[in-house]
Amino acid sequence: DKVRQESAAAQRQWAAERESDTSHTEIQSWLRDMGRSLGYAVWIASNDRGRLHQGVPLGDGCLTQLPVGAQAGAEAVKLIDVVWVDAATQSVAAAFEVEHSTSIYSGIVRMLDLALGTEVGAKSTLFLVAPDNRRDEVAQQLRRPAFSRVSELGIRYLPYSQLQQHRE
Numbered sequence: 001d002k003v004r005q006e007s008a009a010a011q012r013q014w015a016a017e018r019e020s021d022t023s024h025t026e027i028q029s030w031l032r033d034m035g036r037s038l039g040y041a042v043w044i045a046s047n048d049r050g051r052l053h054q055g056v057p058l059g060d061g062c063l064t065q066l067p068v069g070a071q072a073g074a075e076a077v078k079l080i081d082v083v084w085v086d087a088a089t090q091s092v093a094a095a096f097e098v099e100h101s102t103s104i105y106s107g108i109v110r111m112l113d114l115a116l117g118t119e120v121g122a123k124s125t126l127f128l129v130a131p132d133n134r135r136d137e138v139a140q141q142l143r144r145p146a147f148s149r150v151s152e153l154g155i156r157y158l159p160y161s162q163l164q165q166h167r168e
Helices: 004-037 068-077 102-115 132-142 160-167
Strands: 041-046 083-085 092-099 125-130 156-158
Touching: 004 041, 004 083, 004 092, 004 160, 068 102, 092 102, 102 125, 102 132, 125 132, 125 160, 132 156, 156 160
Parallel strands: 092 125, 125 156
Antiparallel strands: 041 083, 083 092
């Protein structure tokens, strides 16, 4: 009986993790497709480029390198989920951190590395994209004293529902 309970719990956890990965990947694909349709070159996080969405790797047709000016903070910046790059100026137009179930602060730190540590990210628009039910958690993290510069940078919260409603 105990083995069955543990097995059922492990199965539920596995299903939840798989759903989380699918949702994160789907949101990244929406942001990728939006960026392309708006005429931007798109960067997909280096660790997510091979993830499949509808049978196609997220990174297909996307940038294989960050712009030269983003190299200073490349280790953290290359892990930002989706970055829209203006092809003419090689500057970052917008960056998106999808925080489906992961810690909000890690996404904020990567955004700070982009905005404060690179020449191409200084004037970019930054978004934390998360489920609607994480609104309070995002707001709480953005108010932390450690992130006092965040308000100057204008990092914005973009709930999934708004993204889904307006993505077309």
